[in-house]
Amino acid sequence: MNHPTLHTPQRHVRAPVRRLRSLALLAATAAAAITAVGCASIPSPKELDAQAAAMIKAAFRDQGIAKVDRIQQDLAQSACSSDKMPAPEAMQKIMQEAMATVKWPEGGKYLGDWREGERLAQNGRGMTWTDASTEPKGNGAQCYNCHQISKAELSYGSLGPSLYQYGKLRGVSDPSSPAAEPILKYTWAKIWNSNAYMACSGMPRFGHAKLLNEDQIRHVMALLLDPKSPVNTQ
Template sequence: MQFKTTHLFAAAAAVSAATLLAGCASAPDAAEFDKQASAMMKASFRDNGIAKVDRLQQDLSNAECSKAGAGSPPEAVAKAIEAANLKLVKWPSDGKFLGDWKNGEKLAQSGRGMTWSDKTTDPKDNGGNCYNCHQISKSEISYGTIGPSLYQYGKLRGVSDPASAAAKPIVEYTWGKLWNSRAYNACSQMPRAGHNGVLDEQQIRDIMALLLDPKSPVNQ
């Protein structure tokens, strides 16, 4: 009986292995899985208020970064993404980079906007949600750590006069980073606030002031 049972289990194991191998041989390829995932996403979401299904559509930058997964795209692709996004940065129309740091702090604290329950896509109704990922001012103890600390952002970079020629590279870099983060980091997780219309020019100026104005509590 033991001999028969052993052979029975062995035969069953062989059949299971053969079935598994056959299944592996006919498994969908990556392109098919992508197609199935895309179909599932489209079937799972619908327009609701100002939140439209078109938010699921990826531009080339997002598509390439998704393709790379947890890794990084090839260097040539990464450089192409950064170059393309740098061209999309809209510089301040009046040449003024800094606004009011007090308004910038309010924007950094606010995570409002862009949800299905909001009535408008006007950036004036949105916040920057900066504290969600960064430490900024010393007085705020509730902040995320996905991004680097921005406490003393301007001070640590030697910005004593944001309007000076010496500060120009940091000022322009910071504006570009806020407007379109992928201009400097191909697969940055930081929202492209200006490029995607989450914040307008004046709001970007105010956050710039929060980070770079020597009078801002960030730089004390």
């Protein structure tokens, strides 16, 4: 018995192949056209920055003591929130301008009461739209959010370096001595405007931004530097 030879007719193979090739060519052409149109319509970085600024401004409103002017950036904030680190020259300018804003303590009195300093370090209140006043006297320093300070407090953040034994480790045994003055001045300036020593510091600028007043900063200074403070005795 003769058996027919099994085969696939060529015409049935070629037709689907031609169709696939046509579809692939069409898809490639469409993709190229979309890419060309997309590239031509992408906004410039400057335009994107303007759009982002407009969106941010539209998303906020005055509410209580919290005003829209808070979203306005100064040189340091603008430079340090960019997608690129500021150039060395810009960072130097930021630090110089920040140092120029530092108001040194009246009468050269750097330290207050470390007990009040501990209360301020534990207090994170202030400057929200629910607060009645922008006066610093109602604000806290919220130091424990980012730092270890005293040995007794076990709940603290680690965004910033440990401040435990801050004065002791720096050899401050007598804060009134001339030898202690460089550390006192450094610490005061750092609290007043942290950009004075690090252009893009993430630490709040307590004095410059009027988050704390002079007396409150003295109390925080005492917590860190008074030899009798538990920060330095334990």
